[in-house]
Amino acid sequence: MTASTTSPTRHPRFTRTLPRAAESAKAARGLICAALAAWAIDDLAEDAALVVSELVGNAVEHTACHLIKVTVTRTSPETVRVAVVDKSRTTPARRTPGDDEVGGRGLLVVDALTTRWGTDPLNFGKRVWGDLTRQPAG
Template sequence: MTTTAARPTSIGAPAYSETMPCEPESARRARLLISAALNTWGIGDLVDTATLIVSELVGNSVQHTPCSLLRVTVSRPAPHRVRVAVIDKSRTVPDMTTPVDDAEEGRGLFLIDVLSDRWGCDRHSWGKTVWAELESTRAVAATAFRG
Protein backbone atom coordinates (compact mmCIF):
# COMPACT_ATOMS: atom_id res chain seq x y z
CA MET A 1 0.00 0.00 0.00
CA THR A 2 1.53 3.29 -1.12
CA THR A 3 0.56 6.47 0.70
CA THR A 4 2.01 9.84 1.48
CA ALA A 5 1.50 11.98 4.53
CA ALA A 6 -0.72 15.03 4.24
CA ARG A 7 1.30 18.08 3.31
CA PRO A 8 0.47 21.77 3.24
CA THR A 9 1.34 23.65 0.07
CA SER A 10 4.29 25.97 0.34
CA ILE A 11 3.12 28.52 -2.25
CA GLY A 12 -0.22 29.75 -3.53
CA ALA A 13 -3.56 29.31 -1.80
CA PRO A 14 -3.55 27.41 1.51
CA ALA A 15 -4.05 23.71 0.78
CA TYR A 16 -3.44 20.19 2.00
CA SER A 17 -3.21 17.02 -0.07
CA GLU A 18 -2.62 13.33 0.42
CA THR A 19 -2.17 10.40 -1.95
CA MET A 20 -4.16 7.30 -1.00
CA PRO A 21 -4.94 3.86 -2.39
CA CYS A 22 -7.99 3.81 -4.64
CA GLU A 23 -9.92 1.69 -2.12
CA PRO A 24 -13.14 2.21 -0.15
CA GLU A 25 -11.12 2.51 3.10
CA SER A 26 -9.53 5.71 1.79
CA ALA A 27 -12.81 7.59 2.25
CA ARG A 28 -12.20 7.60 6.01
CA ARG A 29 -8.69 9.02 5.59
CA ALA A 30 -10.02 11.63 3.18
CA ARG A 31 -12.65 12.74 5.72
CA LEU A 32 -9.95 13.07 8.40
CA LEU A 33 -7.80 15.19 6.07
CA ILE A 34 -10.71 17.50 5.20
CA SER A 35 -11.81 17.82 8.82
CA ALA A 36 -8.30 18.63 10.05
CA ALA A 37 -7.75 21.28 7.36
CA LEU A 38 -11.10 23.02 7.87
CA ASN A 39 -10.71 23.07 11.65
CA THR A 40 -7.14 24.40 11.29
CA TRP A 41 -8.47 27.20 9.08
CA GLY A 42 -11.22 28.03 11.59
CA ILE A 43 -14.09 27.08 9.29
CA GLY A 44 -15.28 23.94 11.02
CA ASP A 45 -18.86 24.88 10.11
CA LEU A 46 -18.18 23.23 6.72
CA VAL A 47 -16.83 19.93 8.06
CA ASP A 48 -20.04 17.88 7.85
CA THR A 49 -20.84 18.94 4.29
CA ALA A 50 -17.25 18.78 3.03
CA THR A 51 -16.61 15.32 4.50
CA LEU A 52 -19.80 13.99 2.91
CA ILE A 53 -18.71 15.45 -0.43
CA VAL A 54 -15.21 13.97 -0.25
CA SER A 55 -16.69 10.57 0.66
CA GLU A 56 -18.80 10.68 -2.49
CA LEU A 57 -15.86 11.83 -4.65
CA VAL A 58 -13.59 9.07 -3.31
CA GLY A 59 -16.40 6.53 -3.73
CA ASN A 60 -16.88 7.54 -7.36
CA SER A 61 -13.17 7.19 -8.07
CA VAL A 62 -13.02 3.79 -6.36
CA GLN A 63 -16.13 2.47 -8.10
CA HIS A 64 -15.71 3.89 -11.59
CA THR A 65 -11.96 3.92 -12.31
CA PRO A 66 -9.29 1.23 -12.58
CA CYS A 67 -6.75 3.45 -10.78
CA SER A 68 -4.55 2.14 -7.99
CA LEU A 69 -4.03 5.58 -6.37
CA LEU A 70 -5.99 8.78 -5.95
CA ARG A 71 -5.09 12.15 -4.50
CA VAL A 72 -7.35 14.15 -2.18
CA THR A 73 -6.85 17.91 -1.90
CA VAL A 74 -8.53 20.64 0.10
CA SER A 75 -7.73 24.27 -0.61
CA ARG A 76 -8.89 27.81 0.06
CA PRO A 77 -8.90 29.63 -3.28
CA ALA A 78 -10.47 32.61 -1.45
CA PRO A 79 -10.93 33.46 2.25
CA HIS A 80 -14.61 32.47 2.07
CA ARG A 81 -14.28 29.50 -0.31
CA VAL A 82 -13.09 25.90 0.13
CA ARG A 83 -12.39 23.48 -2.72
CA VAL A 84 -12.42 19.73 -2.11
CA ALA A 85 -11.05 17.60 -4.94
CA VAL A 86 -10.18 14.04 -5.85
CA ILE A 87 -7.63 13.43 -8.57
CA ASP A 88 -7.13 10.14 -10.39
CA LYS A 89 -5.49 8.91 -13.58
CA SER A 90 -8.71 7.88 -15.30
CA ARG A 91 -9.88 10.06 -18.17
CA THR A 92 -13.48 8.89 -17.70
CA VAL A 93 -15.52 11.96 -16.80
CA PRO A 94 -18.32 11.60 -14.24
CA ASP A 95 -21.87 11.86 -15.54
CA MET A 96 -24.61 13.15 -13.26
CA THR A 97 -27.96 11.46 -13.66
CA THR A 98 -31.22 12.05 -11.85
CA PRO A 99 -31.61 9.08 -9.50
CA VAL A 100 -34.72 6.96 -9.55
CA ASP A 101 -36.61 7.16 -6.22
CA ASP A 102 -35.91 3.57 -5.17
CA ALA A 103 -32.37 3.36 -6.63
CA GLU A 104 -29.60 2.40 -4.22
CA GLU A 105 -26.86 3.85 -6.44
CA GLY A 106 -26.41 6.85 -8.69
CA ARG A 107 -26.96 9.57 -6.11
CA GLY A 108 -23.34 10.67 -5.53
CA LEU A 109 -23.00 13.51 -8.04
CA PHE A 110 -26.62 14.51 -7.51
CA LEU A 111 -25.87 14.88 -3.79
CA ILE A 112 -22.66 16.83 -4.52
CA ASP A 113 -24.63 19.13 -6.83
CA VAL A 114 -27.18 19.83 -4.09
CA LEU A 115 -24.64 20.31 -1.27
CA SER A 116 -21.98 22.38 -3.02
CA ASP A 117 -22.03 25.93 -4.35
CA ARG A 118 -20.55 24.57 -7.55
CA TRP A 119 -18.69 21.51 -8.77
CA GLY A 120 -16.92 20.35 -11.88
CA CYS A 121 -14.38 18.15 -13.55
CA ASP A 122 -11.08 19.30 -15.02
CA ARG A 123 -9.59 17.00 -17.65
CA HIS A 124 -5.86 16.48 -17.89
CA SER A 125 -3.81 14.55 -20.44
CA TRP A 126 -3.09 11.99 -17.70
CA GLY A 127 -6.48 11.88 -15.90
CA LYS A 128 -8.93 14.22 -14.19
CA THR A 129 -9.74 16.28 -11.12
CA VAL A 130 -13.30 16.23 -9.80
CA TRP A 131 -13.93 19.09 -7.38
CA ALA A 132 -16.64 20.81 -5.38
CA GLU A 133 -16.61 24.23 -3.73
CA LEU A 134 -18.31 25.43 -0.57
CA GLU A 135 -18.67 28.89 0.87
CA SER A 136 -18.18 29.53 4.56
CA THR A 137 -20.51 32.09 6.10
CA ARG A 138 -18.11 32.25 9.05
CA ALA A 139 -15.19 33.31 6.81
CA VAL A 140 -17.40 35.77 4.91
CA ALA A 141 -18.52 37.37 8.18
CA ALA A 142 -14.92 37.59 9.44
CA THR A 143 -13.78 39.20 6.18
CA ALA A 144 -16.66 41.71 6.22
CA PHE A 145 -16.01 42.53 9.89
CA ARG A 146 -12.32 43.32 9.26
CA GLY A 147 -13.07 45.65 6.35
Protein backbone atom coordinates in the same frame (compact mmCIF):
# COMPACT_ATOMS: atom_id res chain seq x y z
CA MET B 1 1.44 10.90 3.42
CA THR B 2 -0.26 14.22 4.08
CA ALA B 3 1.30 17.42 2.81
CA SER B 4 0.48 21.02 3.56
CA THR B 5 1.62 23.30 0.78
CA THR B 6 0.74 26.42 -1.13
CA SER B 7 -0.93 25.98 -4.50
CA PRO B 8 0.43 27.68 -7.64
CA THR B 9 -2.19 30.38 -7.01
CA ARG B 10 -0.67 30.88 -3.54
CA HIS B 11 -3.69 29.44 -1.73
CA PRO B 12 -2.98 27.12 1.21
CA ARG B 13 -3.82 23.46 0.63
CA PHE B 14 -3.57 20.02 2.13
CA THR B 15 -3.12 16.90 -0.02
CA ARG B 16 -3.00 13.19 0.60
CA THR B 17 -2.45 10.26 -1.73
CA LEU B 18 -4.58 7.26 -0.80
CA PRO B 19 -5.29 3.77 -2.10
CA ARG B 20 -8.28 3.54 -4.41
CA ALA B 21 -10.36 1.72 -1.81
CA ALA B 22 -13.65 2.37 -0.04
CA GLU B 23 -11.78 2.66 3.27
CA SER B 24 -9.95 5.73 1.92
CA ALA B 25 -13.10 7.83 2.33
CA LYS B 26 -12.50 7.84 6.10
CA ALA B 27 -8.92 9.11 5.68
CA ALA B 28 -10.12 11.71 3.16
CA ARG B 29 -12.74 12.98 5.62
CA GLY B 30 -10.04 13.21 8.28
CA LEU B 31 -7.85 15.28 5.98
CA ILE B 32 -10.71 17.64 5.17
CA CYS B 33 -11.70 18.10 8.82
CA ALA B 34 -8.08 18.69 9.88
CA ALA B 35 -7.57 21.33 7.17
CA LEU B 36 -10.80 23.14 8.01
CA ALA B 37 -9.93 23.10 11.71
CA ALA B 38 -6.46 24.51 10.94
CA TRP B 39 -8.11 27.29 8.95
CA ALA B 40 -10.78 27.87 11.66
CA ILE B 41 -13.66 27.24 9.27
CA ASP B 42 -15.04 24.13 10.93
CA ASP B 43 -18.60 25.13 10.00
CA LEU B 44 -17.97 23.68 6.52
CA ALA B 45 -16.62 20.38 7.85
CA GLU B 46 -19.79 18.29 7.76
CA ASP B 47 -20.73 19.21 4.20
CA ALA B 48 -17.12 19.05 2.97
CA ALA B 49 -16.68 15.59 4.51
CA LEU B 50 -19.79 14.36 2.72
CA VAL B 51 -18.63 15.85 -0.59
CA VAL B 52 -15.21 14.21 -0.36
CA SER B 53 -16.83 10.89 0.59
CA GLU B 54 -18.93 11.02 -2.58
CA LEU B 55 -15.98 12.01 -4.77
CA VAL B 56 -13.80 9.24 -3.32
CA GLY B 57 -16.66 6.77 -3.74
CA ASN B 58 -17.00 7.71 -7.41
CA ALA B 59 -13.24 7.30 -7.97
CA VAL B 60 -13.30 3.90 -6.26
CA GLU B 61 -16.26 2.70 -8.29
CA HIS B 62 -15.44 4.14 -11.70
CA THR B 63 -11.65 4.03 -12.09
CA ALA B 64 -9.07 1.28 -12.22
CA CYS B 65 -6.00 3.14 -10.92
CA HIS B 66 -4.38 2.04 -7.67
CA LEU B 67 -4.09 5.46 -6.06
CA ILE B 68 -6.16 8.63 -5.79
CA LYS B 69 -5.16 12.07 -4.57
CA VAL B 70 -7.38 14.12 -2.27
CA THR B 71 -6.85 17.87 -2.02
CA VAL B 72 -8.50 20.63 -0.03
CA THR B 73 -7.57 24.19 -0.97
CA ARG B 74 -8.63 27.41 0.68
CA THR B 75 -9.44 29.58 -2.33
CA SER B 76 -10.73 32.57 -0.34
CA PRO B 77 -11.48 33.39 3.31
CA GLU B 78 -15.00 31.97 2.77
CA THR B 79 -14.44 29.19 0.22
CA VAL B 80 -12.66 25.84 0.09
CA ARG B 81 -12.26 23.49 -2.85
CA VAL B 82 -12.38 19.75 -2.20
CA ALA B 83 -10.97 17.65 -5.05
CA VAL B 84 -10.16 14.05 -5.96
CA VAL B 85 -7.72 13.19 -8.74
CA ASP B 86 -7.69 9.81 -10.48
CA LYS B 87 -6.25 8.38 -13.69
CA SER B 88 -9.54 7.91 -15.52
CA ARG B 89 -10.33 10.30 -18.37
CA THR B 90 -14.06 9.59 -18.18
CA THR B 91 -15.97 12.69 -17.15
CA PRO B 92 -18.57 12.03 -14.45
CA ALA B 93 -22.16 12.84 -15.28
CA ARG B 94 -24.89 13.72 -12.83
CA ARG B 95 -27.86 11.43 -13.26
CA THR B 96 -31.21 10.89 -11.62
CA PRO B 97 -31.53 7.28 -10.50
CA GLY B 98 -34.88 5.56 -10.15
CA ASP B 99 -36.55 5.19 -6.77
CA ASP B 100 -35.58 1.52 -6.53
CA GLU B 101 -31.88 2.11 -7.33
CA VAL B 102 -29.49 1.98 -4.40
CA GLY B 103 -26.66 4.10 -5.84
CA GLY B 104 -26.14 6.82 -8.38
CA ARG B 105 -26.88 9.85 -6.22
CA GLY B 106 -23.32 10.93 -5.43
CA LEU B 107 -23.11 13.86 -7.82
CA LEU B 108 -26.62 14.97 -6.86
CA VAL B 109 -25.32 15.24 -3.29
CA VAL B 110 -22.20 17.10 -4.46
CA ASP B 111 -24.35 19.48 -6.50
CA ALA B 112 -26.65 20.15 -3.54
CA LEU B 113 -23.84 20.86 -1.06
CA THR B 114 -21.45 22.90 -3.20
CA THR B 115 -21.69 26.38 -4.64
CA ARG B 116 -20.28 24.89 -7.84
CA TRP B 117 -18.48 21.74 -8.94
CA GLY B 118 -16.75 20.48 -12.04
CA THR B 119 -14.13 18.33 -13.68
CA ASP B 120 -10.70 19.37 -14.93
CA PRO B 121 -9.06 17.11 -17.53
CA LEU B 122 -5.42 16.32 -16.77
CA ASN B 123 -2.72 14.74 -18.93
CA PHE B 124 -3.03 11.52 -16.96
CA GLY B 125 -6.68 11.57 -15.87
CA LYS B 126 -9.00 14.09 -14.24
CA ARG B 127 -9.71 16.16 -11.16
CA VAL B 128 -13.29 16.31 -9.86
CA TRP B 129 -13.85 19.18 -7.45
CA GLY B 130 -16.48 21.02 -5.49
CA ASP B 131 -16.39 24.49 -3.90
CA LEU B 132 -18.01 25.04 -0.52
CA THR B 133 -18.65 28.57 0.71
CA ARG B 134 -19.38 29.75 4.22
CA GLN B 135 -22.66 31.48 4.86
CA PRO B 136 -22.23 35.07 6.07
CA ALA B 137 -22.56 35.50 9.82
CA GLY B 138 -25.92 36.83 10.48
